[in-house]
Amino acid sequence: MNIVDKQTLADLNVTNSQYRDMVDFFDRTITWGGRDTLYTYFLEPLSAKSEIEDRQWIIRFMQGVDITDILDKYMMQDLEKYLSLPLEPYSATKTSYYLELVSTNFLSLDFKKRDLLIRRSIYEIAKIIDYLNVFLGSIKSQHPTRSIIANYCDKIDCVLEDIDQAEFEKLLENKLSLELMIKYDYQFRNIKRNAIREVFEVLYQLDALYGVAQATKGKPLNFPSIDDRNLGSDMIKIGAAYNLFLEDPVKNDIEIKRGGNLWYLTGANMTGKSTLLKTIGTCVYLAHLGFPVPADVMETVLFDGISATINLGDNINVGASHFFNEVLRVKHLAELLAAGKKMFVLMDELFKGTNHNDASEATLELINCLHKFDNSVFLLSSHITEISSLLAGGTTIMKHLAVRLDEEKGLLFTYQLADGVAEEKLGMWLLRREHVFDILRKTQSQQ
Structure with missing residues (x-):
């Protein structure tokens, strides 16, 4: 379905700020990105039976799991801030850029705040990627024909495809040397920035679907x-x-x-x-x-x-x-x-x-x-x-x-x-x- 206008949305209480609307009824999201994604769902009804049945299936699946460990709105707010830092280092190479910071501003408060944000963000991004890789990989192995899961897994694989596993383990342990910090900050915030954003979108979609699952669990609602x-x-x-x-x-x-x-x-x-x-x-x-x-x-x-x-x-x-x-x-x-x-x-x-x-x-x-x-x-x-x-x-x-x-x-x-x-x-x-x-x-x- 691709034809819906504002009058229809208001008349059906899909999005209506004056009264309780459908978005409010189904919203049990945790992150702001998850709520924005849920809102988008309501503005973009699906046209294909396969898409509808995929979404029905994953909502049913989400009613039996708990993914709240990886859903933290404040963490995601910080990570969005991290990805919004300048696209390219000011110096010619990533190494010279960080060496300049260390040599000139190592003791400054701004450097320490920036260093803390970068290190924490690299660790948290690695944690999200690892969680989703294991969670979605497990679902894919049991339900290989579900295109929605396969699509999510492809986005995770796009980030992981050329990352050294031993180094990735260190990221997960939050043991970052200066060299690793420089390397993966450059990877995540520059080379793989778009891929990381797509991983965030996967997380937000899972948050939205999980929210719908929790809002409807045990209620007299049924899938058509x-x-x-x-x-x-x-x-x-x-x-x-x-x-x-x-x-x-x-x-x-x-x-x-x-x-x-x-x-x-x-x-x-x-x-x-x-x-x-x-x-x-x-x-x-x-x-x-x-x-x-x-x-x-x-x-x-x-x-x-x-x-x-x-x-x-x-x-x-x-x-x-x-x-x-x-x-x-x-x-x-x-x-x-x-x-x-x-x-x-x-x-x-x-x-x-x-x-x-x-x-x-x-x-x-x-x-x-x-x-x-x-x-x-x-x-x-x-x-x-x-x-x-x-x-x-x-x-x-x-x-x-x-x-x-x-x-x-x-x-x-x-x-x-x-x-x-x-x-x-x-x-x-x-x-x-x-x-x-x-x-x-x-x-x-x-x-």
């Missing part, structure tokens, strides 16, 4: 199955999907089939339409990250992109109204569909920025246009039930969220997905139950 051949009738099938951010969520089963890939979800405010859309969207999004999803079981095809229009507002900066922003969102979607992109689309109360008749006509026309894009999935929610009869008998799947009316207890929201169209007129029922019209009539009769 991915269908990249599109042979079956099911496009999305989710058992007991629930909202990730609710304390006591209601679970729903979702089944979207080919030929029924457009849902029209009706119901009044507070019935849970937006929450349901976000729940399904979250599952689809996390599935494309290779992360576990909030459901008992899930199967999904792969999409080229996901587009959510749930909490769309006005754009005061460019003078755009809510309705015009809706039009621009639909236009952008139309361009993607026309280009052959397979999209997963969520639209909540579309065209609410215009009058009821206009919105009804626009919604009906849009649905009629979307039907021919049978490789995409469209979930549309609306208050507009009048057009339901015009959609019946076609390939539009009518859904609603059930609600019960009780004269004593009031509205009882079940948040359970049901077939058909919402028939309840909650507004009039509530107004009558609260005797609003009776109060007004009584007041008028007394005047």
Whole structure:
């Protein structure tokens, strides 16, 4: 999946600083680089089944190991500082450079601080390389076909390929002569600088994946199955999907089939339409990250992109109204569909920025246009039930969220997905139950 925009990220609470978001939920990283890597994962959903399954596998693996011994955010901060020292020595050779330092500044405080930073950094880099070499090497020997591990091992081998083993052992013992310090400072900070940075990236990725593993360990989240051949009738099938951010969520089963890939979800405010859309969207999004999803079981095809229009507002900066922003969102979607992109689309109360008749006509026309894009999935929610009869008998799947009316207890929201169209007129029922019209009539009769 390579098509995701800021509106979708905000609507699905992927990255939203105002509320608890997905990044916060899955973040158990230790290093700052690990958190940055995790954040990047959320901005770059995966497109290939093999990549998704590799990431699923390593997260599962990480749930059974402990790599905290090598994860130290302050150590990594110092090592990043070390690698940011000048690329080249000031003198013609590395030897003359350090000899000048020794002869002229040996007793200075700056030299001692620099010398301490270099020696400690060489030791810590060697320790990281050795740890990863043993850890990843062990995994590779047991799982030689896992490309993600093979790729990590290649980056470690790139650093180790021409390093003398006996000298490397001395680095690990933190026994650095001046000669070794000069040699490996020059190696690590100059010749192998880029390779060392790639080793750091491996560590940060492991930190991010380990963080996800620890955040989800023991929780009711499960890894989805991915269908990249599109042979079956099911496009999305989710058992007991629930909202990730609710304390006591209601679970729903979702089944979207080919030929029924457009849902029209009706119901009044507070019935849970937006929450349901976000729940399904979250599952689809996390599935494309290779992360576990909030459901008992899930199967999904792969999409080229996901587009959510749930909490769309006005754009005061460019003078755009809510309705015009809706039009621009639909236009952008139309361009993607026309280009052959397979999209997963969520639209909540579309065209609410215009009058009821206009919105009804626009919604009906849009649905009629979307039907021919049978490789995409469209979930549309609306208050507009009048057009339901015009959609019946076609390939539009009518859904609603059930609600019960009780004269004593009031509205009882079940948040359970049901077939058909919402028939309840909650507004009039509530107004009558609260005797609003009776109060007004009584007041008028007394005047």
